Amino acid sequence: MIRADDFREAMQRFAGPVTAITTIENGIPSGLMATAVCSLSAEPPSLIVCVNKTASAHDTILRQGFLGVSVLADTQMAFANHFARAKGPDRFEGALWCMQETGAPLLADASVAFDCRIAQTHDGFSHTIIVALIHDILLPNSNADRCLLWHRKGFVSLTAQEAENATAQ
Template sequence: MLDIQFREAMGRFAGAVNAITTFEGDQPVGLIATAVCSLSAEPPSVIVCVNKSASAHNAMLNNGYFGLSLLSPAQSHVVSRFTKQKGSERFAAEDWDLEGGKAPVLWNAPVGMICKIGNCFDGFSHTIIVGIIESISLCDPELNQCLLWKGRGLHQAVEYVSTH
């Protein structure tokens, strides 16, 4: 019963949709995640929580690097592709920078980062991964929209304009 209530409660939190990616050998692999947050500015670092049963989990740990791409509403097709495809089939060449060497990053994402794994912690069903940021790319500010996941669906944030 508590697990059902937990899922319902967490579904009421809006979370930014991110692609977490890496290479397994020379093949790109990845997953979609909302469990991402900043950790520290010194050194610049983030936390990602990855399900231990995810197909990219072990590849991330073995590679030692991951890419983090914040998705915009215009990139919702990436979520669909990751849901319907497996392994490297998720990565359409026109959407991804696959030449960076350490991890794939989505072209024109509002934010793209390459992170070196600094530490890992057990999080029950998940591994809590600390990524030390090595590089950041920011898209054109005009395209700086964030795709959100809430209540088992994709949403777009609405900009609040004060009337005062």
């Protein structure tokens, strides 16, 4: 039997990109930070997003049926700290947000941002697994080099040399 503490320790060693998962309801933005995001398919373009059922934005995201997925650049560590610590709509202060087709807030200077509609949801025990169809992609010209990572309970980024070595392999 795997102990929950051992599982949590193992997952802390699993680096993942930091994403802001966002939606809006009655003009009030709602969101959370997540690392459980991955590509699903190119046809149709889609992502899998796993959201903890206890997260404050969980129910709002499901009610709205759409979400933004903004992958933070490694230059956005201060914003990431703010977004992770603030509550409710205060999370959105101090950053430029834009909206595309669905109306979900997308971080304008993210490394990349996806505008999505929920196609399916599945029970994932403590999380809801969301299959999200991508309706638009923002590929800004700046901040695209390296994404911010979450590793060992903290934000980290690759050095330029580490990123270059990874690209060369």
